[in-house]
Amino acid sequence: MQAAFTAEQEELRQSLRRYMAALMTPELKSELINTYGNEGGGPLFRQALRQMGSDGLIGLGWPVDLGGKGHGPIEQYIFIEEVTRAGFPFPYLTSESMGPAIAEFGSPEVRKDLLPKILGGEVVIAIGYTEPGAGTDLAALKTRAERQGDEYVINGAKVFTSLGHFADYIWLAVRTAHDAQHARHKGLSLILVPTNSPGFSHAPIYTVADGHTNQTFYDNVRVPARNLIGQENGGWAVITSQLNRERLTLMNPGIANLVYSQVLEYVHERHGGTRLIDQPWVQMNMARIYTALKTLNLACRKQAWGIAQGTLTAAEASAIKILGYETFLSVFRQMLEVLGPDATLRRGSPGVPLEGMLDVLYRTVPVYGFAGGTNEVMRDMVAQMGLGLPRVKRA
Amino acid sequence: MDFGLQETERELCELAESMLRDFSTPERLLKLEESGLRVDRELWAALKEAGITTIGVEPEHGGTGLGFGEACLVFEQVGKTVAAVPLLIHDIALQTLQRAGTLEALHRFVAADGWLAASARTDRGNSLCEANGRVTGTVSAVPYAPEAEAYLLPARADGSWSLYLVPAEQQSVRLEGQLGTDKSPMGRLTLDRAQASRLGDATLLEWLRQRLIAGCCAIQSGVVEETIKLTTAFVSEHEVFGVKEGSFQAVSQRMADTCIDSMTLQLMSRHVASLLAAQDDAVADVLAAKLLAGDVGHRVLASCQHVHGGIGHDRSYPLWRYAVAAKQIELAVTSSSEATAALGNVIAAQPDLVAL
Numbered sequence: 001m002q003a004a005f006t007a008e009q010e011e012l013r014q015s016l017r018r019y020m021a022a023l024m025t026p027e028l029k030s031e032l033i034n035t036y037g038n039e040g041g042g043p044l045f046r047q048a049l050r051q052m053g054s055d056g057l058i059g060l061g062w063p064v065d066l067g068g069k070g071h072g073p074i075e076q077y078i079f080i081e082e083v084t085r086a087g088f089p090f091p092y093l094t095s096e097s098m099g100p101a102i103a104e105f106g107s108p109e110v111r112k113d114l115l116p117k118i119l120g121g122e123v124v125i126a127i128g129y130t131e132p133g134a135g136t137d138l139a140a141l142k143t144r145a146e147r148q149g150d151e152y153v154i155n156g157a158k159v160f161t162s163l164g165h166f167a168d169y170i171w172l173a174v175r176t177a178h179d180a181q182h183a184r185h186k187g188l189s190l191i192l193v194p195t196n197s198p199g200f201s202h203a204p205i206y207t208v209a210d211g212h213t214n215q216t217f218y219d220n221v222r223v224p225a226r227n228l229i230g231q232e233n234g235g236w237a238v239i240t241s242q243l244n245r246e247r248l249t250l251m252n253p254g255i256a257n258l259v260y261s262q263v264l265e266y267v268h269e270r271h272g273g274t275r276l277i278d279q280p281w282v283q284m285n286m287a288r289i290y291t292a293l294k295t296l297n298l299a300c301r302k303q304a305w306g307i308a309q310g311t312l313t314a315a316e317a318s319a320i321k322i323l324g325y326e327t328f329l330s331v332f333r334q335m336l337e338v339l340g341p342d343a344t345l346r347r348g349s350p351g352v353p354l355e356g357m358l359d360v361l362y363r364t365v366p367v368y369g370f371a372g373g374t375n376e377v378m379r380d381m382v383a384q385m386g387l388g389l390p391r392v393k394r395a
Numbered sequence: 396m397d398f399g400l401q402e403t404e405r406e407l408c409e410l411a412e413s414m415l416r417d418f419s420t421p422e423r424l425l426k427l428e429e430s431g432l433r434v435d436r437e438l439w440a441a442l443k444e445a446g447i448t449t450i451g452v453e454p455e456h457g458g459t460g461l462g463f464g465e466a467c468l469v470f471e472q473v474g475k476t477v478a479a480v481p482l483l484i485h486d487i488a489l490q491t492l493q494r495a496g497t498l499e500a501l502h503r504f505v506a507a508d509g510w511l512a513a514s515a516r517t518d519r520g521n522s523l524c525e526a527n528g529r530v531t532g533t534v535s536a537v538p539y540a541p542e543a544e545a546y547l548l549p550a551r552a553d554g555s556w557s558l559y560l561v562p563a564e565q566q567s568v569r570l571e572g573q574l575g576t577d578k579s580p581m582g583r584l585t586l587d588r589a590q591a592s593r594l595g596d597a598t599l600l601e602w603l604r605q606r607l608i609a610g611c612c613a614i615q616s617g618v619v620e621e622t623i624k625l626t627t628a629f630v631s632e633h634e635v636f637g638v639k640e641g642s643f644q645a646v647s648q649r650m651a652d653t654c655i656d657s658m659t660l661q662l663m664s665r666h667v668a669s670l671l672a673a674q675d676d677a678v679a680d681v682l683a684a685k686l687l688a689g690d691v692g693h694r695v696l697a698s699c700q701h702v703h704g705g706i707g708h709d710r711s712y713p714l715w716r717y718a719v720a721a722k723q724i725e726l727a728v729t730s731s732s733e734a735t736a737a738l739g740n741v742i743a744a745q746p747d748l749v750a751l
């Protein structure tokens with residue numbers, strides 16, 4: 001076994017780190033902090049994203065004939081890690097998850113129009129799956145689309161449509177058939193909805209982690225039929241393909257590695273004449289954090305390697321998603337303990353350590369437990385596909 | 396980056412596993428345990444014949460010439476089969492002699508039919524002292540000390556530690572047989588100005604200690620893997636309330652967690668094996684791996700014993716051997732909490748020790 005990156009990969013990492021440092025100007029940083037939830041959407045964010053596009057940094061892993069760089073999953077992993085470290089809210093899913101799905105399932109017109117724009121950093125796509133009665137049980141969704149001539153007419157409502165307040169498109173899961181033959185997932189379709197369509201609207205949902213996500217509403221929204229992705233009533237295949245790609249981009253230890261190095265620096269500095277790292281319990285916490293992060297880094301690298309080899313199993317991907325969540329949950333808590341009561345200060349408070357980053361991070365982590373497949377379902381997959389246990393009965 | 400096994404590594408694993416499994420049937424292990432010395436001399440002779448007892452020794456010294464990474468893969472198989480052999484201790488002791496350059500002793504023990512015992516412990520008063528080339532003191536729980544040909548032991552002189560080779564057959568060495576929780580033979584050695592030859596300084600002792608720890612992690616990885624296999628088979632067949640036990644979500648979720656634990660331990664264990672194959676010192680990751688090995692062993696065995704219900708406690712069913720093996724390894728050389736404290740010390744001394 002050999003867990004190290006090659007010299008070229010390390011070089012790529014260094015050049016990305018330099019690139020991102022230059023991209024993150026003080027003006028951009030201040031715009032990001034002032035947009036609620038650091039999710040982007042402002043003019044400088046848009047400008048930086050287009051810059052990355054024209055510098056050829058988007059679609060690192062896309063095949064060359066689609067305009068990408070043809071790099072492997074390990075390079076993509078490095079890319080995501082570095083972009084995350086830099087604190088730029090890069091819309092990964094647009095380029096890493098929906099982009100490839102559009103390439104696979106989209107109509108020729110949509111492919112021709114959108115793929116270059118995605119690579120150019122000109123569009124952001126939001127995901128509209130979840131509804132008030134359909135989250136983990138996505139196949140229960142009710143938003144409907146009816147074919148009328150060359151158009152689909154869409155009616156319904158979604159919740160937690162992240163980025164929906166500034167995205168250019170919604171990657172929308174809808175029901176297109178209602179008979180018994182097309183029950184649940186058999187009657188779903190995937191439609192790409194331009195957000196400038198009449199009848200589309202949104203309202204904010206503010207989250208505990210200072211995030212801004214949305215309710216989105218579809219009131220007789222008319223969309224050209226060519227925006228159907230995949231077959232009518234064939235949406236489930238598109239959704240699972242997209243979600244599988246999403247899972248691969250979700251778990252990256254980049255941000256945890258960054259705060260670890262900052263906490264490490266902090267505990268070695270003198271505060272009030274003493275160093276925190278000279279206290280036994282601080283040493284114990286740091287040792288546990290080191291071990292957990294080392295393990296997660298190895299697991300994520302192995303995952304990237306497994307994708308490159310074509311050997312990654314669904315059970316392993318699920319296992320790593322669970323491991324990532326559990327690791328974040330415990331290491332951020334242990335880091336907060338090390339920083340002490342000041343760690344609970346919110347960003348902007350005088351004396352807040354690490355610019356308040358840990359306070360935001362611990363509030364963000366719970367989402368990893370249920371988003372992109374809730375961990376109970378992930379564990380079912382590990383048990384059934386990894387160990388071969390009998391299927392769990394669902395009512 | 397390569398997280399797979401090479402073809403030769405896979406073949407080595409298969410060879411070692413099949414030999415270890417053939418000999419380590421429950422009936423045979425029971426007999427050995429009842430004999431008072433849980434060492435399978437027939438298996439040991441077969442392993443020696445196949446070159447597995449000298450795996451880390453260079454061919455020019457009569458060994459097989461494979462690296463530490465390969466040795467640890469074989470230790471995983473020892474864990475999977477809970478085989479009654481002192482392979483870890485003996486093989487690492489030989490590698491230490493090779494490292495120290497004491498070739499005469501190395502050749503002698505490579506050729507011998509018996510085994511070497513070794514201990515790196517210096518804790519809780521288990522400290523030997525050296526004066527005028529003679530070693531004095533007591534050290535307890537030395538694995539496979541009974542009937543060993545010689546011992547590798549740390550001793551202190553003028554405040555600094557060195558590693559010594561102590562021949563077993565001498566008046567001034569008293570051995571009291573001890574029995575490990577896994578029923579393996581251990582020994583308390585009391586030395587009274589015993590003859591000993593110095594192999595190296597504290598650096599060599601640390602070299603030995605890190606490899607003993609990494610080897611333990613590999614064994615634990617095998618123990619845990621086999622335990623999960625056994626338990627998966629059980630809950631897939633066993634019926635309660637008219638359904639397979641494994642179809643209860645509470646049970647399958649717990650088993651999924653054992654699977655994740657096992658995956659991480661195998662990764663960490665193989666990672667430190669690869670580091671130690673390439674460099675002398677990997678103290679931070681070695682300690683991290685032992686911390687994990689102790690925690691994972693504890694958690695996985697608790698879960699697997701639990702979902703077995705009563706039969707997991709029945710000594711005619713194989714699970715108990717894995718439970719005691721995991722605990723033996725958990726406490727061997729250094730425990731999870733002690734490793735945590737030691738790793739904390741390393742971090743305190745190394746401000747630039749980033750996670751990866």
Ligand SMILES: Cc1cc2nc3c(=O)[nH]c(=O)nc-3n(C[C@H](O)[C@H](O)[C@H](O)COP(=O)(O)OP(=O)(O)OC[C@H]3O[C@@H](n4cnc5c(N)ncnc54)[C@H](O)[C@@H]3O)c2cc1C
Pocket residue numbers: 126127128129130132134135136137159160161162163207211213367369370371372373374375376377
């Ligand atoms: C910040 C944020 C951003 C989001 N962004 C998006 C987005 O961009 N687009 C989008 O479509 N959605 C988004 N979501 C929604 C997210 O995908 C859902 O919250 C998720 O799918 C879970 O659905 P739910 O909230 O309805 O919970 P439920 O499905 O009701 O699940 C609640 C809990 O029930 C338990 N449970 C459920 N199923 C099982 C089972 N089979 N076995 C055992 N236990 C079970 C689990 O504990 C689970 O966590 C976002 C959510 C948040 C909070």
